[in-house]
Amino acid sequence: MPHYCPSWSRTQRDLFFKCPTSWVLTYAKHDRQSSFKSLHTVSEWNLMLRSLKATIVDQLEALRSGIEWSESVAQFTLRQHLKNHIRLAGRMVGSVRAEALLLFAQHRMRLFWRTDVMVELVGGTYPQWSVLDRTESEHVDGYDLYASPDIAYFNGSKWCLVRFDMQGADESEGERLETLAMVVWSLQRQGLPNLESKYHLQTIGWRKGAWITLSRPVTEQEVQVARDLIAKDVAAMSVCAEASTRSMAGVALANDPAECLDCKHKVRCLNGNTLEQKKRLRVAKLCSEDDY
């Protein structure tokens, strides 16, 4: 497995459970950095959400350095991020559609800065806080864990680990695990406490037209359960990566054809077949050579 280094992130886990073949082609057979950066199959809506988040992170970093942005600077930065994301994705988005996406993002951005946590940060309620880089991993139990919070602040007794959820979907098992994984990540992080009881969790998520902040304490037991679940995921991924080195025919395909619609490996994987036809071909080839 020359290209595979065990690692875990929520995105990776979600893909692995949706389609092991897509996971192998993204994380176990290719350069991981380029896979992370690929925007080609991201929808316009998600490009808008990514641009919004990038702008919020830039604004928080400026605030951390003592610089408060005006609304016009924030809106200019948002526009630039959206332009860049569209360009990197190789999309042709008409000006009317682009302006509509910007309006959605501007509305959410305005409301974001009115959430209690952001008002308190801007007001200087928490002298100790930092913006963290979501692409930085920590090494845990032999794998790289990508589960950084977006920000962490000290409220006088505990460190609050905050995740921004731009998607607005109902909380899934993967999201609950990701939230607890922030504690596993933080326990390893230099400069943060290595005791579960010193943490508190917050998610600021877009839900039905408003930003909702969910807060909850953390127990040592649930962090241990999360750590065990992540280790199981990593073990299953490692077995799958190892199997793929012998033959891709032994790696499972997606269960749901809907997963194939936006898959960046669709041409290579299905090669003009339907998912059902591909599955039959795989079964026929199981005892023969790799079909890639």
Ligand code: SF4
């Ligand atoms: S096309 Fe479908 S089966 Fe093939 S890798 Fe993508 S999601 Fe998986």
